[in-house]
Amino acid sequence: METILTTQISIPLFQILTLLSLTTLALVFGYPRLALILNYCFLISWAYISNMILFTEKGVLKIDSFTFPYIGFGFAILLLATMGLVYSRE
Numbered sequence: 001m002e003t004i005l006t007t008q009i010s011i012p013l014f015q016i017l018t019l020l021s022l023t024t025l026a027l028v029f030g031y032p033r034l035a036l037i038l039n040y041c042f043l044i045s046w047a048y049i050s051n052m053i054l055f056t057e058k059g060v061l062k063i064d065s066f067t068f069p070y071i072g073f074g075f076a077i078l079l080l081a082t083m084g085l086v087y088s089r090e
Contacts, residue, residue, distance in 0.1 A: 011046050033085040040081055044074055 019042045026035035048071055 009046070015042070015046070037082060037085060040078060044078055048074060 019039065022038050023035045026032070026038060
């Protein structure tokens with residue numbers, strides 16, 4: 001738990017403003033499902049791609065037994081959330 005609590009992640013302000021504008025536009029035009037998918041995609045992008053330095057050690061990508069399930073779980077949830085939002089019968 002110590003590693004998780006002490007890790008600092010930086011997200012560029014431009015990306016936060018982009019997410020805020022796209023989400024606001026999607027909600028204003030009545031697409032809440034699109035807003036949810038956008039938010040989740042940005043979250044995946046920030047967690048896995050933007051902060052890849054957390055997975056590296058001295059410039060070399062450190063892939064261990066935790067990395068693949070971590071990334072696989074994130075993309076599986078993205079796929080399931082997308083399918084659930086697209087095929088919902090509301």
